[in-house]
Amino acid sequence: MKSTIIVEKKQEQSTTSILVSAVLIVLLVGSVYISQLIFQEISTSFNIDILNARSIFSLSCFCYAISFFIYGPLSDKVSTRLLVAFGSFGTIVCLGIASFVQSFNIYLVIMSLIGFFAASVPAALFAYTAKNTPNEKLPQAMGIMISASTVGIIFSRSIVAMMTDYWSWQIAFLIYASLIICACLFIPIGIKKTSNNSFHTSITSTYLSAAKLLFNQTVLIFLIIGFLLFFVYLGLFSLLTIYLKGSPFYLSSTILGWLNFAGISAVIGSIITSKLSQFITKGNLLIICLVLVSVSVVTIGYSTNLLCIALGIFGLFLFVFGLQPIVISLLNQIVPVNSRGAISSLYLLSCLAGGSIGTYLLGIFYENFDWDGVIFTCIILTIINIAITLLGIKLLKKQQKKQN
CATH class of the missing domain: 1.20.1250.20 (MFS general substrate transporter like domains)
Structure with missing residues (x-):
């Protein structure tokens, strides 16, 4: 009887972990793409040509790509919770700052930093999911993580575009940051503490x-x-x-x-x-x-x-x-x-x-x-x-x- 209860508890934790990880990936991957449908509104705010506004996404995406490769090896050496908290906190702060800055050059730097911080979350959670999911459930779990990345791209662009039309892109960014804050509240129950792994290779x-x-x-x-x-x-x-x-x-x-x-x-x-x-x-x-x-x-x-x-x-x-x-x-x-x-x-x-x-x-x-x-x-x-x-x-x- 006891063994049955233990197995059920383990499965429940695994499901919770996958769900929390998927939601965090949706929001953090999505944060890199939030500017793609609102170039016109951003260009109007900073009084720049709309074609110049494309550099916002270009720089953010590039920093995201480079950072993902940087965080990859770290995900085997650093606590998953620490990496996820670091990336989420940095993204939240950058979204808040981006909503108030008046200089387009500073705005570009902040949006690039979003790419840097956001990359740590999927890098850490992909590795965490692979290590903590039973082999028979691993293909399904990794499929959910990949799908979450794709849904994040679609969700973020659409929801921010709609909120921008209804309010403004600044308010949309703040609301998006609040969604990440809400998701972070579930990190303690969704992501178990992991100790640093030791490897012979540096x-x-x-x-x-x-x-x-x-x-x-x-x-x-x-x-x-x-x-x-x-x-x-x-x-x-x-x-x-x-x-x-x-x-x-x-x-x-x-x-x-x-x-x-x-x-x-x-x-x-x-x-x-x-x-x-x-x-x-x-x-x-x-x-x-x-x-x-x-x-x-x-x-x-x-x-x-x-x-x-x-x-x-x-x-x-x-x-x-x-x-x-x-x-x-x-x-x-x-x-x-x-x-x-x-x-x-x-x-x-x-x-x-x-x-x-x-x-x-x-x-x-x-x-x-x-x-x-x-x-x-x-x-x-x-x-x-x-x-x-x-x-x-x-x-x-x-x-x-x-x-x-």
Whole structure:
């Protein structure tokens, strides 16, 4: 009888931990993306050109990407509670300060710091979930964490856009900070105390081992695939906000927020491709998804009907995030087991760096060649990505033959 009670209690704690972790990931990952649909309102507040406002997201996303790789090794050495509390507190303070600053340059620094602080939470909680979930429940638990990241992107952009229309972006930021505060109240019951782990290798050695992976030609190619994919996806989506707020659409932030919910297909995409990979080779599935990414870009770029644009957004999220489990799976086949954590961090870094740089560079194209120039560039980059993918698959097959 006693043993039954103990088992049930353990399962209940595990469920609570997953739920609290998922909510924290939704809010903290989302904090990096809150500016994407409100560039116009922010540019008006600081009296700057709307195209200059895109640097807010670009810098925040870049700092988030770099910081995630920094926090990755620390998550094995530092208490999970400490990392989560540190990141949450820093993000809350930055959101509060951002709501009151008058200088755009200071605002840029604060928003970049949000990317730095927010990264510690998913880095710590992904590692915590992997260590504290029973093996039979691990795939489901990690799927929830990945889905939480995606939902965070969609939720934050939509809810902040709607609150900005109703009140102001400053009040929206303060309300968002209060949501994080509420979530942090559950940290003591949702995240168990963890002691520092001791390893024979230092953090410096961990970073050096990760850096050595960049000298593997096949690894480098798949990192470039992620870079170009997010260059197109995040860069295009950031400028789509500016495009839809202008002629001939003149959409409000609230409508953009509702339109953004089409991105919930990202969760569906990762599930579908995971199932399809059992019947279709990963290489072929990768090519098919990239071709469909191109189709989605064309649909978004050349449609004059909002329904068609919504379908394009649905497809873009579906296939971009449907690609993720395939690429990560292929990368894990390339590297040794003890490097799988490092390769995941490197891949995330390459993706988010691509999105950050894409937002900035495509903004220059938008300024000089208008919307058609952006879409044409995205289509060309997607075609190049397909060619690089074919090369990567060929090299992967050669590497696998050598290993056999």
